[in-house]
Amino acid sequence: IRKANIQDQGGSEGGAGAGSKRKNEGEMPNARNRKAMKKRREAERKAQEDAAKAAREAQQGSKNGDSTSSNVPEAPPLSLASEVLAKSDAELLAGKFEEKWVENSPFPHSVVEGFLDDSYRRLLKDELMHEEFYQKSNDLYDFSQTKELKQSKEPCLTRLKTMLQGPIRQRIQNISGISLSDNVEMFGAIYNKNCKLICHDDRMPRRRIAYILYLTPDDWSEADGGLLDLFAVDDKNREPSRVEKSILPKNNSFAFFEVSPKSFHQVSEVLSKKARVSISGWFFDSEPEHGNHTSEAKTVSTDETEKEAKNRIEETENSTVTEMVMGADTDTTTTTMQLFSPFTMDEDIKFEDWVGRIYRKKNMLNQVRKMFSDESSIELQDFLRKDIYKELTAALSHYLETNSGALQQTGPLHKQKFKSLALSEILREEKKEEKRSGKLEKKKDKSKVPEILRQFVKFFQSKAFADTVTALTGLDLTGKSQATFRRFCKGDYTLAHDEEPLMQMEGLDVCFCFTPGKSSWKIDWGGSVHYIDGEDELITVEPHSNTLSLVYRAEGGTSKFVKYVNSLAGDWERLDLSCTFAVAEDDDDDNDDDSDNNLDDGGDGDEIE
Secondary structure, eight states: OOOBOOOSSSOOTTSOSOOOSSTTOOOOOOOOOHHHHHHHHHHHHHHHHHHHHHHHHHHTTOTTSOOOOOOOOOOOOHHHHHHHHTSOHHHHBOSOOOSOOTTSSSSSEEEESSOBOHHHHHHHHHHHHTSOOEEEESSSEEEEEOSOGGGOOOHHHHHHHHHIIIIIHHHHHHHHOOOEEEEEEEEEEEEOTTOEEEEEOOOOTTEEEEEEEEOOOTTOOGGGBOOEEEEEEOTTTOOEEEEEEEEOOOTTOEEEEEOSTTOOEEEOOBOSSSOEEEEEEEEEESOTTOGGGSOSOOOOOTTOOHHHHHTOOOOOTTOHHHHHHHOTTOOTTOOHHHHOBOOBOOTTOOGGGTBOGGGGBHHHHHHHHHHHHHHSEEEEETOBOHHHHHHHHHHHHHHHHHOGGGEEEEOOTTTEEEEEEOHHHHSOOOOOOEEETTEEEOOOOTTOOOHHHHHHHHHHTBHHHHHHHHHHHOOOEEEEOOOEEEEEOTTOEEOOOTTOGGGGSOEEEEEEEEOOSSSOOOGGGOOOEEEEETTEEEEEEOOOTTEEEEEEEOSSSOEEEEOOOOGGGTTOOEEEEEEEEEEOOOOOSHHHHHTTTTSBOSGGGGGOO
């Protein structure tokens, strides 16, 4: 990413950058092109894989699930393995399957405790921990996973495969009444601290039953996180509404459930340093024509490959994202003109009342515009005047603390989770003076929205702000989408959507970020915005206080998401005001000169390098 990391008189409040060489002078950091960005991501992925391997080796030191030892276990004696494997399937499958199935809520599922013979379970885990695990991370999940274990030659893993294809499959068929083929997939997974899997339904062609065999420490508790959460589904829109049931990943338990349009579930974030180890996969339908699994709607599965994840197709009917942009009653064939509205014209709004003085210098403007032209994206730190930003964040924090109902939960949970502040309430004008008993009295605004917050939202949607962005980018902006005021706390996220209307057309994404507090937001907390094209990550925008990010997108092919905010964020919150600006076809650059009219042209601005 190329960033304009510019500080006015001494450095950014976000803590980045080298400060200034002289009064009112900013300094640009070295720009990194996309090739360098890709190399950095590869290095990060390699580091994640090394960390996963180290965690796995630490986990290997104990056969009873203790994750504190760092010694790699010796292979079990052949005599012991042979003795255990000589047992019958009935002896190895120690758990009792319950007959309850259809009546289990929120969708058919079952859990078998004490599933495997204890000696066999320990040998099985030893073999699993010697397999190679690969770090997997995208918008939906973070965890480590093996390759398909059906190809493993290890005796205990091979025996589990044959039991899954034989007696286990038969028992599940008897309970569920679903005819299953002997094609069974199985993968190993490790969820370390802060790993998670966000709400999804597991649907892929012919999948009928999902299963998980837990090989966790014996003392795993709810406080450790990593629960299998099952979601209730709203009957009207068929979307997940809330967690109805949570299943503890108890050591040597076996959970399985029917894969269906209602089978929304997640693995909650792991909160401890213990490793949540499991073997999981799917049983497949013996009848390819089964209706539930030939749907066009596909969502990423617990152990789906990254390629499958990036090719996943989201259902577009009942889309909250579409409703948020176009309105609930709008047809999805809405034209570009209906997605965007004109900028508001208000002569009282002046950009110099809001924007930091450094961004009103022509020579700094030229630097910013060149950088944006090279990379199609830029982050402008200390964008607002410091006094204005301080007053704005204080007013916003106080307003949210004293008006708990101002923020509304946004979903659906298999696409996004955060709280939003209704702009209609912010922009609601104060009541005019009313005449009562012959006297003029001013009626108080019950919304208690701070005036500076109201004026900032007006500025963000104004022609004056659009002219400022045009001056910074050189783009001819013709309209704006509906703006969204969002708050992200721990547990919040958005997922990438191939069908999001605004992402299918050319546009400039504009986002102003608040991170209230004395310290800066930490990268490992999550909350960053990621732009992707298929499997390639293009741009990452990290949250920084008082920062305006501008990202230009060509038509189609690009998706974006806000990374899951994990528990490390504590009580911190990340807020932003964002929208998309429509961009006119680039006939010429005549608009560039017009956009400079309101800029300072004197002083020491000309000295900026």
